[in-house]
Amino acid sequence: xxxxxxxxxxxxxxxxxxxxxxxxxxxxxxxxxxxxxxxxxxxxxxxxxxxxxxxxxxxxxxxxxxxxxxxxxxxxxxxxxxxxxxxxxxxxxxxxxxxxxxxxxxxxxxxxxxxxxxxxxxxxxxxxxxxxxxxxxxxxxxxxxxxxxxxxxxxxxxxxxxxxxx
Amino acid sequence: xxxxxxxxxxxxxxxxxxxxxxxxxxxxxxxxxxxxxxxxxxxxxxxxxxxxxxxxxxxxxxxxxxxxxxxxxxxxxxxxxxxxxxxxxxxxxxxxxxxxxxxxxxxxxxxxxxxxxxxxxxxxxxxxxxxxxxxxxxxxxxxxxxxxxxxxxxxxxxxxxxxxxxxxxxxxxxxxxxxxxxxxxxxxxxxxxxxxxxxxxxxxxxxxxxxxxxxxxxxxxxxxxxxxxxxxxxxxxxxxxxxxxxxxxxxxxxxxxxxxxxxxxxxxxxxxxxxxxxxxxxxxxxxxxxxxxxxxxxxxxx
Numbered sequence: 001x002x003x004x005x006x007x008x009x010x011x012x013x014x015x016x017x018x019x020x021x022x023x024x025x026x027x028x029x030x031x032x033x034x035x036x037x038x039x040x041x042x043x044x045x046x047x048x049x050x051x052x053x054x055x056x057x058x059x060x061x062x063x064x065x066x067x068x069x070x071x072x073x074x075x076x077x078x079x080x081x082x083x084x085x086x087x088x089x090x091x092x093x094x095x096x097x098x099x100x101x102x103x104x105x106x107x108x109x110x111x112x113x114x115x116x117x118x119x120x121x122x123x124x125x126x127x128x129x130x131x132x133x134x135x136x137x138x139x140x141x142x143x144x145x146x147x148x149x150x151x152x153x154x155x156x157x158x159x160x161x162x163x164x165x166x
Numbered sequence: 167x168x169x170x171x172x173x174x175x176x177x178x179x180x181x182x183x184x185x186x187x188x189x190x191x192x193x194x195x196x197x198x199x200x201x202x203x204x205x206x207x208x209x210x211x212x213x214x215x216x217x218x219x220x221x222x223x224x225x226x227x228x229x230x231x232x233x234x235x236x237x238x239x240x241x242x243x244x245x246x247x248x249x250x251x252x253x254x255x256x257x258x259x260x261x262x263x264x265x266x267x268x269x270x271x272x273x274x275x276x277x278x279x280x281x282x283x284x285x286x287x288x289x290x291x292x293x294x295x296x297x298x299x300x301x302x303x304x305x306x307x308x309x310x311x312x313x314x315x316x317x318x319x320x321x322x323x324x325x326x327x328x329x330x331x332x333x334x335x336x337x338x339x340x341x342x343x344x345x346x347x348x349x350x351x352x353x354x355x356x357x358x359x360x361x362x363x364x365x366x367x368x369x370x371x372x373x374x375x376x377x378x379x380x381x382x383x384x385x386x387x388x389x390x391x392x393x394x395x396x397x398x399x400x401x402x403x404x405x406x407x408x409x410x411x412x413x414x415x416x417x418x419x420x421x422x423x424x425x426x427x428x429x430x431x432x433x434x435x436x437x438x439x440x441x442x443x444x445x446x447x448x449x450x451x452x453x454x455x456x457x458x459x460x461x462x463x464x465x466x467x468x
Contacts, residue, residue: 030210037206040199041216048192048221049181054203055240059211061249078241081217084228089237091227096234099204100265101317101324108315122310128268128277129306132299135279139296146289 034064041067053077185222192221200232207234208266209273213250215240261298264305264324265317 037054045052053074054067066074081089094102111121182188196218203214216232231237235253243250260266261278271277279299284292305324308315314327 026210030206033202033206033209037199037202037214040195040202043177043179044192044195044199044218046179047177047182047195048188050192050221051217051219052199053215053217054199055215055244056203056206057213057240057243057250059252061213061243061252063244064212066244075245077217078245081229081231081237081241082245088228089231092230093237094200094232095236096204096207097259097263097266098317098319099200099232100269101263102265104265104268104309105315105317105324108309112312112314124268125306125309128264128271129303129310131277132279132303132306135277135284136296136299136303139284139292139299142285143289143292143296146292 038065038067051077053081188221196230203232204234204269205273208270208275211253211255213240213243213253215244258294258298261295262301264302264309267302 034056037056041052041054044050052067054065055074056064056066058064068074107117107121111118177191182191199216199218203212203216206212207214212234214232214234215237217237218230220227220230233240235251239250256278267277279295284295287295301323308324308326311326315324316327317323318325
């Protein structure tokens with residue numbers, strides 16, 4: 001019994017339509033977002049008179065677009081970036097995880113001093129925590145049930161264990 | 167960063183002359199740009215790299231950078247003309263990353279634990295998921311606490327900021343290490359009961375080198391299974407011995423009642439193969455302190 005594959009295919013069938021609709025919405029949404037990133041990059045480079053380079057790949061690994069559009073300009077900036085030492089590259093560098101967690105840390109810091117921020121933040125984290133605790137309880141029960149009433153292949157196991165043990 | 171009072175104006179698209187205004191605008195817009203990119207990465211599984219030179223001429227940094235999965239992976243993909251190495255849509259690290267989880271929720275993707283698929287996973291996977299959730303819960307508690315927190319990149323978690331030492335490790339904090347004997351019991355009970363197939367077990371267990379929380383689940387499962395041979399009476403005793411050995415590391419009078427050897431249990435009761443009623447165990451306490459170094463150590467010591 002491979003519960004994993006059978007259940008995941010079941011899930012796919014049940015939500016077939018909504019996935020298609022979700023994808024449609026997602027596509028236009030993503031296109032719009034891709035556009036705004038380029039626009040924002042342009043604005044930043046003009047206002048601050050500096051160099052910006054954005055490289056964007058989609059989930060399949062295809063290059064979506066770059067800013068600036070000109071490949072030579074991009075390569076120029078990248079060459080300069082690559083000439084840096086690893087230590088230099090890490091200065092002021094972030095990735096997804098660091099970015100979001102830093103944001104949380106800053107929100108927390110503001111929540112400690114500002115009452116409105118505190119309310120908002122506490123509510124947000126509280127909801128997060130509450131949802132998790134509820135699910136955790138559900139999972140506990142699930143695991144307990146699974147131990148008490150094991151699935152199919154355990155019937156032999158039960159027979160062996162129910163023999164007199166003393 | 168959000169101003170109140172409707173003071174938004176459309177920015178004039180020309181170079182800003184005033185140095186301090188330029189600097190402020192730069193950091194705000196840079197953050198905004200990174201934010202948009204991060205959202206795209208989460209929503210569309212995109213891989214993005216952003217490089218920005220500082221606005222002022224005298225700065226000790228060459229580039230402000232953002233990259234997912236990393237700046238280098240995207241940059242080298244571009245320069246070599248190849249595709250970047252794909253990022254897995256869900257991974258243990260991502261599930262245990264509170265920043266990413268909350269961001270996903272804010273972007274409308276919901277919490278990963280609300281996914282229906284979780285219900286049909288094997289008990290081992292469910293318990294691993296619970297482990298991850300415990301880690302998240304700990305971080306959430308820190309966020310709700312009265313002290314400032316910081317994100318420790320090395321540990322990949324939030325830590326409370328102390329005046330003396332900013333980067334205190336997690337174990338130094340006043341955590342509730344509620345590793346009760348019940349924890350050990352229920353884990354080994356459920357584990358031994360639910361993992362018949364070693365191969366399946368091996369296939370399902372994840373391997374993450376160097377992470378203190380994750381490794382225990384592989385190791386203790388394998389440990390408990392190693393002596394198992396179904397239909398063999400002595401095996402069950404081994405199981406109990408392991409339970410007793412592990413729980414001896416903790417002093418807890420309440421739990422002694424649960425350490426009955428299997429012989430005292432109801433012999434023919436198919437629902438209670440382990441000699442005590444699992445339903446009697448206080449699962450709330452059991453699962454309360456699931457994840458911590460102490461837990462891992464106690465298992466390894468058996």
